[in-house]
Amino acid sequence: MKIVTMLTEKGGSGKTTLTRHLAVAAIQDDQSAACLDADPMGGLRSWGDARGRDPFVVPEASQKPVHVDQAVDKIRDAGADYCFIDTAGALSAVGLHMARIANLVLIPLRPTADDVKALWPIVEELKRHAVNFAVVISAAPTTTRRPTTETLDLLEAQGVPVAPAIIHQRQIVPDSGINGLTALETEATSPADAKAVDEFKYLWTWAKTRMAEVPVAA
Ligand SMILES: Nc1ncnc2c1ncn2[C@@H]1O[C@H](COP(=O)(O)OP(=O)(O)OP(=O)(O)O)[C@@H](O)[C@H]1O
Ligand SMILES: [Mg+2]
Structure with a gap:
């Protein structure tokens, strides 16, 4: 079983959104996927409850590495890919633990100066x-490319790996979550919504390849 951990120092950057969409993209790719909700706020778990079908969500709010390992074992025993x-x-002890057991860590980053500032400690x-980690540009503005290109230039100059799939700000993303769905399963009502589907699928395809290429460090 391969593990993908979403980690940031900055709240509201897109961790829960990426988790939901990657898990559904994996299922649509005929893989067996499950999620671990290690956020005591439980946003992923309530989405899973509303959803009522795969990916199943295991909640683990204790913030203790040993409990995280038990929850991961439970998911592995259930046969998830x-x-x-x-x-x-x-970047707590448990956060770092979940990074070290992962085959890939994704750091969603909104392309703003504040978000970039909060990135350096975690990258270090x-x-x-x-x-094995990469930044994912998340909720990028669609009206101007400038914040995204500036952020990409900065990350490249600092030698930070960045996923080639850029996730833009799209209304279908929050809207689809209300009923336990994702943009990947919701009928697109605009060309912009349709692009969201392509972006998440591209991110999944890239992440899968990246995990196959780079073995786990820990
Ligand atoms: N691509 C996107 N387009 C539109 N809205 C988005 C997008 N990505 C995230 N959002 C919205 O931004 C908000 C924060 O996203 P999310 O909950 O995924 O972040 P998070 O990192 O999990 O936050 P927290 O630190 O609070 O757990 C949510 O309301 C979500 O619907
Ligand atoms: Mg969250």
Whole structure:
């Protein structure tokens, strides 16, 4: 089983959104996927409850590495090919643990100066522990490309790996979550909505390949 962990220092950057969409993209790709909700706020778990079908969501709010491992074992024993972990978004002991057991860590990043500023401590820590990670540009504005290109230039200059799939701000993303769905399963009502589907699918395809290429560090 391969593990993908979403981790950030900045709240509201898109961890829960990425977890939901990647898990559904994996299922649509004929993989067996499950999620671990390690955020005590439980946003992923309530989405799973509203959904009532795969991916199943295992809640683990204790913030103890040993409990995370038990929850991951439960998901592995259930036969999942992929486990997607949504975290509370802090570089805590448990956050770092969930990064180190992952085959791939994704750091969703809104292309703003504040978000970029909050990125450096986490990048340093993940590099120090030789974790396989990448930044995912998340909720990028659709009206101007400038914040995205500036952020990409900055990340490239600092040698930070970035997923080639950029996730833009789309109304279908929050709207689809209300009923326990994702943009991947909701009928697109505009060309912009349809692009959201392509972006998440591209991210999944890239992440799958990346995990196959780079072995787990920990
Ligand atoms: N691509 C997107 N388009 C539109 N809205 C988005 C997009 N990505 C995330 N959002 C919205 O931004 C908000 C924050 O996203 P999300 O809950 O995924 O972030 P998070 O990192 O899990 O936050 P937290 O730190 O609170 O757990 C949500 O309301 C979500 O619907
Ligand atoms: Mg969240």
